[in-house]
Amino acid sequence: MASIVDIHPHIISDDTARYPVAPLGGKRSDWSKERPSTVESLIAAMDQAGVAKAAVVHSSTTYGFDNSYVLDACAAYPDRLVAVGSVDVTLPDAPRTIRACVERGLAGLRMFTGGSTKDFDPGELEDPRAWPAWETCAELNLPMCIQTGPVGLPQVADLARRFPNVKIILDHLGRPDVTDGAPYAKAQTLFDLAPLTNIYMKLTPRIFDDMQKGDANAGTFFPRLIDVFGAQRLAWGSNFPSSKGTLPEILATAEAGLRCLNEDDRAWIFGKTAQQLYPALA
Template sequence: MTADRQAWLALTAEDAVDPDLPICDPHHHFWDRPSSRYILEDLLSDTGSGHNITETVFVECSSEYREDGPEALKPVGETVFVQGIADESATGNHGSTEVAAGIVGSADFTLGDAVTEVLEAHLEASPNRFRGIRHRAAWDPNINAGSPGAPPEGILLDPKFREGYARLGPMNLSFEGWVYHPQIPEVTDLARAFPNITIILNHIGGPLAIGPYEGRRDEVLETWKQSTAALATCPNVVVKVGGLGMTFTGYDWHERDQPIGSEELAEAMRPYYLYCIEKFGPDRCMFESNFPVDKVSYSYNVMWNAFKRISEGFSDSEKASLFRDTAKRAYRLGISG
């Protein structure tokens, strides 16, 4: 995040709503790249902006892979990298937030049963924090087909993928479902085929509003609702409520002269987020930041204020689930191994 972007975000300043409410942020990234950097100090700057962030969960982002060795094992370098950050956070020299209390890595399930070696290597690198795998599946013929790093069409339905995916169950690991909204039925099929594996749907299933979906928000919303309702019938699925700050959702927030405030942001998010909570229930929903990706559109403080405005009508126990308890349970935080 550049200094100019930070200065832009600072143009919209708000006091934190309900600042003492405990929050587990179940989805953020770390990377240190030539053109962009988001590491411990950057996250702590955000988590320290007014809300009570008690724990966080790191989710893979192709960061700090091993430069040599077997190709399949290169993603383990990311887990080693994040475990080091977690160890630094645990020294107590950086405040009370337990950073990367859970770690989600990457593995290629199309290896089939051979992916077991990769999963074991992740667990060896982080025996007390490693919790699951995200094998990115987001694909759309008009959005990213043929792009570098894009997954093949229908990866979640591929028999070889499922052979590898099946290894998660015996190892007590979860799966991060990162798809675009037309693919949600594929997640439902996967969930029903493997009811013993927890799926954590990322970013409410990625509703698209660019390319051929531009100008069709109401139509997409209805399609997304139908698919989301079907997915919610699978008891082994929980959902991360967030991600609308990404530009493929079609909002112009990142282009404004002044960043959006939490009241307007909450109003835009409500149709999606309240529907998720209605269908899944608070005990299977968790608000997420998706930082620094969503930081292109709004600040950390404004985002959590928006989430709190959306949840104003919920009971204290329901808020506890949405902001912390669902995440802690899904990622088994506070449980060794």
């Protein structure tokens, strides 16, 4: 297999004076306190796992909209890492902030509409004050990751139609309900996104864990996902260290889950799609 690329690890600094904790919404995530990983620890874990490069996702539940650590850390390893940051896209100066971050190496953005520290709010995805920021992403060819669940998929579809030149990446595959098993009717709202070809998906530990629930089965779900979206729109993300386990363990679980796919599809998911989304990782 070609070089493995991870598009969803996180990093947490051990220097709280230089990089103060200021989580989005005022509530810090448990994982960032219990098992933080500095950029140096991430590089060591990548070396141990055989991961060549990574798009490091800013931790909104640690630093809010302050991208200082992810930008500084990725700049220290330009041959291995690129930074995916987060800005308040509803602010009038969001385009200027985005451009300033790009000058410091920003390769992509992320909207955190909910997760471990707050319920999902799909309303954040339909706020017209964010349109100038999205237009800036289109101009600068910056992909936008979106953290939401099934409740936000209609808004994601609307954004994909409104901004067809922005690559949208669904964190955690949009958290579909797969417990009913094949043909996965409960995940139909996810499959309905297939015609919107600027929408991409992250396969993270969450979906591999879900393969053990109800009637879900990796041997039926992942081939269905390939049939609907194609491997060229799917990319692996470790969610390390937010997800429990070492990076080698997380990667091994993903490789086992995708063993049902052919070698070419796995090559796209474990590297080639990521390099299309973030050309600096190629």
